[in-house]
Amino acid sequence: MNTRDRIIDAAEQAIHEYGLAGATTKRIASQAGCSEALLYKHFPGKEALLLAVLLERLPALAPALAALRERLGEGDLAGNLTEFALAAVDFYGRAAGIASGMISDPSLLSTFRDMLAKGATGPHLPIEVLAEVLRAEQRLGRLDGAIDAGAAASLLMGACFHRAHLAFFTDLAQPADAWAAAIVATLIRR
Amino acid sequence: MNTRDRIIDAAEQAIHEYGLAGATTKRIASQAGCSEALLYKHFPGKEALLLAVLLERLPALAPALAALRERLGEGDLAGNLTEFALAAVDFYGRAAGIASGMISDPSLLSTFRDMLAKGATGPHLPIEVLAEVLRAEQRLGRLDGAIDAGAAASLLMGACFHRAHLAFFTDLAQPADAWAAAIVATLIRR
CATH class of the missing domain: 1.10.10.60 (Homeodomain-like)
Structure with a gap:
């Protein structure tokens, strides 16, 4: 090595x-x-x-987003999104040690923020990628075209990010898979 | 003092x-x-x-949740929830310095977690309170009864929590009020 x-x-x-x-x-x-x-x-x-x-x-979000893209128009959309949500909870849980540590260290955060800006990257980008996937599923008629894909992506990623953080503080009663299936069903309902 | x-x-x-x-x-x-x-x-x-x-x-979530409860059946539900979402983003942004610091300090987190468990409290409880508010609005016929209120509360709180954290790392393009209105409209659509 x-x-x-x-x-x-x-x-x-x-x-x-x-x-x-x-x-x-x-x-x-x-x-x-x-x-x-x-x-x-x-x-x-x-x-x-x-x-x-x-x-x-870290097990990045990119493979989970790529899997969604590969399955565009294929399989059960709710199932695909539920699997993605579980991967996102896992990712955010593993990333939390670093991301959270930066928020609580003002000088480290400031340098990191500049570095992200210069690289035109940041933790908001996966939401945009997910929104693109949802738009593609709308074009294929598998997701209600009236849904604001950006807002839906924000809700789904946000719920996963939040759950990963809550798990540090408390034992969550609802198992992750049942929880993920419920938020996806609520989000994409017609 | x-x-x-x-x-x-x-x-x-x-x-x-x-x-x-x-x-x-x-x-x-x-x-x-x-x-x-x-x-x-x-x-x-x-x-x-x-x-x-x-x-x-810290400006707690409790007053914002109480405001929702006081307005049960009154005013515009989407407007009430949008106002709540903005208050939640603000709260999570202010709480992040402490909550994030604990996640990145294993020994501090462990003691804090035990303390929360003994007090039967924790950061997951506001989601349950929000779910109760949504159920009450369902009983009043102002929110689609088919929606899983727990899942909807998880999505709304999660999106707010996530946005507050993203703002530490990057300048978000969409203004908070337009963003909040869009996620609420997407969440409670009929």
């Missing part, structure tokens, strides 16, 4: 063990078996390293 | 300035003009102090 990969693995592990605040570059470098200077040669700052962990190590 | 209130104010201010990780009890006590020992006499731990800030200082 090359140094860059070792550093990313060490960062992921340190965040899992110590939380974002406790995952210092010193600790990460030590765990990766390299100097802090070498870490900074690969990543200009902790923010860039965190972005690499988010993009390269 | 009594010592307890001074400590809560100092905690709120410290979290705002330094993030949750930087808001140490030492810093909070110093800002409140008291010793750490006195702080711990009022609050058994940082978790209890954070819960006090959340419950006693």
Whole structure:
């Protein structure tokens, strides 16, 4: 494994063990078996390293969105969306340790926000991709054309994001699969 | 102002300035003009102090939910829910600094989770209160009785929670009021 990969693995592990605040570059470098200077040669700052962990190590939303796109017009739309919702809850739960840590660290967040803006990327983009999928299903006549696809995507992704966060604080009574099926049925009802 | 209130104010201010990780009890006590020992006499731990800030200082969701209940059967349901959604986005944005900081601090989260369980409380409860409001509007014939009120509440609260978090990372193109009106219209359509 090359140094860059070792550093990313060490960062992921340190965040899992110590939380974002406790995952210092010193600790990460030590765990990766390299100097802090070498870490900074690969990543200009902790923010860039965190972005690499988010993009390269976490089970991303992209495959789940791609699966929806591949199944356009095929299978049961409610079933496809329910499966997507479960994947989204899982993703947001795994990403929460990093994303939440950034919100609670004003200086880290500020740099990260600038980095996202420069890259024209951000956590709002998956909602737009989901909205495009819903529009395509509308064109295929499988989803009520009167539905505002952007708003529907916002509701579905939001519910998944929220559930993933609630699970950190409490045991949720309703099992995830029953919950996902219910929100999808409510959202796409005719 | 009594010592307890001074400590809560100092905690709120410290979290705002330094993030949750930087808001140490030492810093909070110093800002409140008291010793750490006195702080711990009022609050058994940082978790209890954070819960006090959340419950006693933040603009809670309770008034917004109470406003919905007071307007049961009155005014425009879509308008009432849109106003509620805007209040929820605002609340979640203000609570995010604390809630997110806890998710990224495993030991703080564990104690806080136990504290919530013992108090039979938690961040999932407002969804249940909103679901009750929606059920009451269904009984009054103002909302489609076929809608799963629990699922609808999950979708609405989730979208608000998500939007509040997205705003930390990016400038959202759609203004909050247009966004809120669109998600409500999509959710309660007949």
